[in-house]
Amino acid sequence: MAILDELSGYEFEDLMEDVFRHLGYENVRQSPRTADEGRDILMEEVVDGRRRAVVVECKHTDSVSRPVIQKLHSAVATYDYDGPVRGMVVTTGRFTGPAREYADELGARVDGGVELLDGQDLREIGEEIGMDLYNGRIEILCEEALRPTHPTASRDAPVFEAVREIDNLEAATIPTPETRLELEPTVTVTARTNATFETSVGVIHRVDETNDLVIHAARDTPRVPDGEVQSLVATPNAPRIDLEDERRNLERTFDAVERKRFGQTETEYKEWAVERLRQAHTTTVHYTGDNNVDYEKTCTPSRSDVMVHQIDPVYLPSVRSRLPLGEYDYRYEYYAAGPSRSTTRNDLEECVHCGTGAGTLTYCANCGSINCEDHIETERIEGEPVCTGCAVTERFALKTKYFYDEDNLEAFRAEYDEMALHEKARENVPLAVGVVLAALFAVLFVVGSVGIV
Numbered sequence: 001m002a003i004l005d006e007l008s009g010y011e012f013e014d015l016m017e018d019v020f021r022h023l024g025y026e027n028v029r030q031s032p033r034t035a036d037e038g039r040d041i042l043m044e045e046v047v048d049g050r051r052r053a054v055v056v057e058c059k060h061t062d063s064v065s066r067p068v069i070q071k072l073h074s075a076v077a078t079y080d081y082d083g084p085v086r087g088m089v090v091t092t093g094r095f096t097g098p099a100r101e102y103a104d105e106l107g108a109r110v111d112g113g114v115e116l117l118d119g120q121d122l123r124e125i126g127e128e129i130g131m132d133l134y135n136g137r138i139e140i141l142c143e144e145a146l147r148p149t150h151p152t153a154s155r156d157a158p159v160f161e162a163v164r165e166i167d168n169l170e171a172a173t174i175p176t177p178e179t180r181l182e183l184e185p186t187v188t189v190t191a192r193t194n195a196t197f198e199t200s201v202g203v204i205h206r207v208d209e210t211n212d213l214v215i216h217a218a219r220d221t222p223r224v225p226d227g228e229v230q231s232l233v234a235t236p237n238a239p240r241i242d243l244e245d246e247r248r249n250l251e252r253t254f255d256a257v258e259r260k261r262f263g264q265t266e267t268e269y270k271e272w273a274v275e276r277l278r279q280a281h282t283t284t285v286h287y288t289g290d291n292n293v294d295y296e297k298t299c300t301p302s303r304s305d306v307m308v309h310q311i312d313p314v315y316l317p318s319v320r321s322r323l324p325l326g327e328y329d330y331r332y333e334y335y336a337a338g339p340s341r342s343t344t345r346n347d348l349e350e351c352v353h354c355g356t357g358a359g360t361l362t363y364c365a366n367c368g369s370i371n372c373e374d375h376i377e378t379e380r381i382e383g384e385p386v387c388t389g390c391a392v393t394e395r396f397a398l399k400t401k402y403f404y405d406e407d408n409l410e411a412f413r414a415e416y417d418e419m420a421l422h423e424k425a426r427e428n429v430p431l432a433v434g435v436v437l438a439a440l441f442a443v444l445f446v447v448g449s450v451g452i453v
Contacts, residue, residue, distance in 0.1 A: 007092070012060040013040050014267045016090055018140075019122075019337070021128040021266060025054065027307060030267070039075050052111070053081040059091040066098040069114055073106060074147045076114070084111040092119050119202045140217070140262040140313045145183050146232065146337040147239040148250070148317030155179050155253050158331050159321050162348040167372060168385050169325075169363035177323040177332070181254040183243075183315035184335075185217040185262040186225075186233050189273035190312070193281050195305035197297070205299045210309075211280075212275045219263040222272045228342035229335050233316055239338035240314065260316065266311050309417060318344075326368015327390075328352060351375055353389055366390050366404045377402040380412055397428035 007015060019045055021028045028043040041056035057072045069089060076087040086109065089095075095103075095116050107113035117125075119125055130141045149155050156179060160171045190212050199206040214230040215222045224230070232238060243250075243259075250257050264272075282300040289295050321332040330347040350357040351372035362376040363369075367390035379386040380401045391402040392409050396416055403409040416424065 006150075007060060009017050009058070009060045012092065013058045014265055015184055016056065016058050017138050018266045019125060019129065020056070021311065023125070026213055029308075039079065045361060051083055053079065053083060053085045054088055055079055055085060056090060059089060059093075061091060062087060062093040063096055064091045064093065064099055065096045066102050069099050069102050069106075069116075073112075073114055076112060078297075086111055087114040088117065089114060090117045090122070090213045092122065094118050133168075140185070140187070140266055142185065142262070142313040142315060143243045144240050144313075145243055145246075145315035146317055147241050148181055148319055148336045149253070150339045151239075155319070156321065158319075158334060158343075159323055159348070162332060162346060165361070166348065167360055167362040168365065169370075175324060177321040178255050179319060179321040180256040181250060181258070182318040182320065183257070183259040185260055186312070186314055186316045187215045187217045187266075187269045188234055188312040189213045189215065189270060189308060190310040191273060191277055191306055191308045193277055193301050193306050195281070195299070195301035197285070197291070197299040199287065199297065201287060201289055204297065205283065207299075207301060207305075209281070213276060215269055215273065217262050217264065217269060218260050222264065222269060224276070226342075229316070231246070232335055232337040232340055232342055233314065235337070235340075238340070241312075243315070254319075262313065266313075270308050270311060274308065277301070277306050278303070323348070324368075325363075325370075328368045328370075330370070336398055353387070361439045364390065379408070381408045397424055399428035401427070 001406050010236040017028055017030055017324060019324070020041065025043040025045055028041065030041055031039045039055045040058040043054050043056070045052055045054055055072065055076050057068065057070060057075070072087045072089055072159065074078075076085050079085050091102075095118055100116065103114045103116050156177050159177050159179075160174075163169055163171045163174060169371050190210065195207045196203055212230075212234045214225060214233045216225055228233055278301050282298065284296060284298050286294060288295050317336045319334055321329045321334050323332065331345050331436050332348060333345040334341045334342075334343040340383045348367055349361070349369060350370070350372075351361065352369045353375040354370045354372060356374075359373045361370050362385050364371055364376065364387035366379075366386050369383075369387045369389055371389075372388045375388045376385050377388060377391060378384070380403055382404070386404055388402070391404070392406055393402055394413075395401070395410075401412065403412065416427070419427075
């Protein structure tokens with residue numbers, strides 16, 4: 001109760017909007033905060049197959065007296081709704097005796113009646129829906145996450161898959177990667193935008209579209225992820241797990257598991273999504289008026305044109321692997337949803353020297369680097385790949401030779417000194433061939449100049 005008392009009046013309304021949505025009410029929304037006429041929250045319920053509006057007054061006070069109930073009863077009676085309407089007063093405090101007596105006369109959950117919820121009721125509801133308050137606000141509680149791994153594959157399977165694309169690097173020889181799991185909060189807001197724009201000539205534009213807007217919901221400003229991540233989160237059949245059931249399995253599977261907190265309330269994400277959808281559906285329409293004059297009108301749906309049907313929070317697994325190879329640490333990071341992945345970083349698919357990922361990549365066992373075709377050579381002594389970054393070089397027969405280290409270089413120097421001339425020539429075949437051809441052309445030239453041929 002102490003935390004509820006720390007809320008401002010507006011924060012209390014935000015809180016109750018979230019609570020009612022968790023309780024299963026539909027089309028839950030706040031009235032404009034100016035001239036709400038005693039109707040702080042408007043929502044709908046379905047009773048025995050019949051839809052009914054519910055008008056809510058929120059009172060963040062120590063006690064609520066009879067006049068408040070009377071005022072809401074009048075607001076219920078005058079509410080413009082095509083169907084039955086009832087009222088509800090919610091307070092963090094208590095109701096006076098006369099207030100309860102008046103509400104009892106009207107009835108609670110009947111058409112035209114007024115239901116009362118006090119601070120004790122709110123605590124019980126909070127336990128029922130798992131409310132977790134912090135810093136005077138309601139945090140989104142979520143116990144579901146997309147599955148971070150394929151059920152038939154190990155946590156490191158994506159890293160081993162990436163390694164298979166690299167020449168000279170066998171998956172069986174690599175060390176076990178250090179793999180961490182971070183559960184990032186996301187929210188999917190499902191909303192329908194239904195707007196009609198008319199002028200004196202009639203309807204000039206219509207919007208009737210349902211959208212799933214996926215939002216990164218951590219402590220920073222809400223933002224929309226890229227298309228691949230949106231598909232992972234919004235796919236209806238994306239595999240999910242219950243975090244409470246799977247917590248120990250996750251802790252055993254990954255080297256570390258961290259769960260980040262949602263940054264805003266459901267109401268704030270809803271409001272943010274509504275504004276984004278209004279912007280997205282804004283368009284400029286050209287039309288001809290009755291006077292045959294061309295006009296231009298910018299059509300922006302109003303807030304009431306955007307109806308939020310569902311807010312679905314889920315944790316998005318961010319898997320981060322670190323693979324040490326020789327002198328290098330390679331990162332492989334991705335968002336996961338069972339067998340589906342959206343890779344955000346893959347150091348294993350690019351050359352450590354120039355960053356290119358084109359062509360064949362080759363592993364240098366001498367230093368642990370991954371290299372493109374321009375930065376890999378053949379080691380002279382052992383005939384294995386060596387990168388230009390770690391190789392020791394020296395020119396023999398005017399051609400640069402590459403060695404793992406000074407010992408290999410010294411060994412080849414000694415071998416080279418013992419070679420016959422024709423063997424040394426084979427260390428630079430193009431040069432040797434060029435010398436022979438040049439000599440042949442010289443001989444032909446001399447012979448031709450003296451008239452022998």
